[in-house]
Structure formats: structure tokens, C-alpha cells
Amino acid sequence: MRYALISDIHANLPALEAVLDHIGGQSGVGATYHLGDLVGYAPWPDDTVSLLRELRIHGVAGNYDSTVAADYKHCGCRYEDPRQEELSHISYDWTRQHVSTVTKEFLAGLPFRIDLRPNGGHHAGPQVILVHGTPTLNTLYWTEDRPDDFCLKMAGHAHAKAGDVIAFGHTHKPWHRAIQGIHFVNTGSVGRPKDGDWRAGYVLLRVGEGPVSVEFVRVEYDLERAMAAIRQSELPDDFAEYLRAGGESATAA
Ligand SMILES: [Fe+2]
Numbered sequence: 036m037r038y039a040l041i042s043d044i045h046a047n048l049p050a051l052e053a054v055l056d057h058i059g060g061q062s063g064v065g066a067t068y069h070l071g072d073l074v075g076y077a078p079w080p081d082d083t084v085s086l087l088r089e090l091r092i093h094g095v096a097g098n099y100d101s102t103v104a105a106d107y108k109h110c111g112c113r114y115e116d117p118r119q120e121e122l123s124h125i126s127y128d129w130t131r132q133h134v135s136t137v138t139k140e141f142l143a144g145l146p147f148r149i150d151l152r153p154n155g156g157h158h159a160g161p162q163v164i165l166v167h168g169t170p171t172l173n174t175l176y177w178t179e180d181r182p183d184d185f186c187l188k189m190a191g192h193a194h195a196k197a198g199d200v201i202a203f204g205h206t207h208k209p210w211h212r213a214i215q216g217i218h219f220v221n222t223g224s225v226g227r228p229k230d231g232d233w234r235a236g237y238v239l240l241r242v243g244e245g246p247v248s249v250e251f252v253r254v255e256y257d258l259e260r261a262m263a264a265i266r267q268s269e270l271p272d273d274f275a276e277y278l279r280a281g282g283e284s285a286t287a288a
Pocket residue numbers: 043045072097205206207
């Protein structure tokens with residue numbers, strides 16, 4: 036079974052459209068799932084949710100989705116300096132003011148985790164576990180430098196075993212490694228990469244018969260359209276520059 040996994044779209048409609056178009060051109064993709072953070076930082080939160088609903092692309096709740104849905108006091112995002120914190124709050128307030136009631140209700144209904152069995156539930160495995168951050172919290176950052184012990188602890192929380200895959204996003208930086216036969220896959224971000232590459236990122240995952248294979252894909256999209264829309268909105272212009280820089284060297288979180 037081949038899956039397309041898309042995460043951290045963050046209301047960047049041009050990036051989402053380009054990724055979905057690219058997935059449409061792949062052969063043998065049985066299903067596409069999102070790993071949350073549908074909204075925040077860009078001006079198309081309702082359109083992003085509408086498109087995913089229209090295409091029946093299911094997925095899990097990111098921290099941005101669940102905090103917006105719950106009217107929480109902040110988005111559960113990490114910031115490294117006061118300017119990042121200020122920008123983060125502006126984005127969060129803007130998003131809360133601009134999502135429709137329908138979108139908010141949809142975000143509230145997203146599950147925390149989805150389990151897939153590529154060979155069917157009548158087999159014990161393998162399984163693919165989809166979460167946004169970690170199996171414990173969608174706000175916890177699972178970065179590549181986390182030690183093996185941390186990964187195995189999370190695998191324990193998820194009841195994952197050798198041959199299984201745990202896929203997640205949240206950090207906006209893609210990586211993959213296998214420890215004791217368990218695959219840990221950070222899918223990166225569709226709409227707000229932070230690894231210095233502005234292109235939208237997603238993962239093609241093959242699980243079932245044969246070895247697990249993980250392919251990181253990058254897709255060019257209409258960056259200028261996204262940047263212009265951010266500038267025309269009340270969102271900070273910093274967010275437009277952030278997209279162009281692929282997160283690195285820009286100031287916004
Ligand atoms: Fe995110």
C-alpha cells in the first residue's frame with residue numbers, strides 16, 4: 036500500500052493545491068492523509084479545510100487546529116525570541132477571528148491519532164500510526180536530534196512494534212530513521228517548511244508487502260501568490276518572507 040502523507044499545511048492554499056496535483060500524478064497512491072496544522076500563518080484557513088473536506092482527505096488534529104477549536108490562550112507553538120512570540124500571537128488571533136464556525140467545528144472534530152493497517156485489520160500488522168507531534172501530545176516537538184531512547188519511549192506509548200511506522204509532523208523539518216525495526220517519519224511541512232527549502236514537502240510511504248520505503252518529495256508552488264496574499268492581509272509581512280526563506284534565517288516562527 037502506498038500512502039501520501041501531508042502535514043502542516045498552515046492555510047497555504049497554493050502549496051496544498053500543488054502538492055495534491057503532484058500526488059494525483061503518482062501511480063499507486065491508495066490514500067492521502069493529513070497530519071494536522073491545517074490553519075495559521077497564511078490567509079486561507081477556510082479554503083484549506085474546505086478543499087480537504089471536499090476531497091475527503093482525513094487526518095489528525097495539529098496543535099494549531101485543536102487550540103483554535105478550543106479557544107485556548109495560545110497556539111501551543113514554540114518561539115525562540117520575543118519577536119517570534121509577538122508574531123505567533125498575531126497569527127493566532129488573526130486565525131481565530133477569520134475561521135468560520137463550520138471550520139472551527141470541523142477542527143474540533145479531528146481525531147488525535149489515526150491507525151492504519153495496510154494489510155487489513157484481520158492481520159496483526161504492520162500498522163501505520165499517524166499523529167501530529169507525538170503519541171502523547173500534539174504540541175511536543177519530535178526533532179531529528181531526539182535520542183533513540185526518546186523515540187522508543189514514544190513507540191511504547193503508541194504500542195508500536197518492529198515493522199510499524201509512526202508518522203508525524205509539527206517541526207516542519209523532514210527526517211526518517213528506523214530503530215529496532217520501528218520507522219519514525221517526520222513528514223516535513225506542505226505550507227511552511229523550516230529546513231531552508233521553500234518548496235512544499237510531503238511523503239510517499241510504502242508499507243505492507245516488502246520493506247518499508249519512505250520518499251520525501253518537494254514540489255514547487257506559486258510562492259508569489261502566497262506571499263502577495265499574506266501582504267494583502269492583516270497578517271505580518273514577515274510571514275511572506277519566511278515562506279521564501281524556507282524558514283531559515285527569517286525571523287518569524
Ligand atoms: Fe505546524
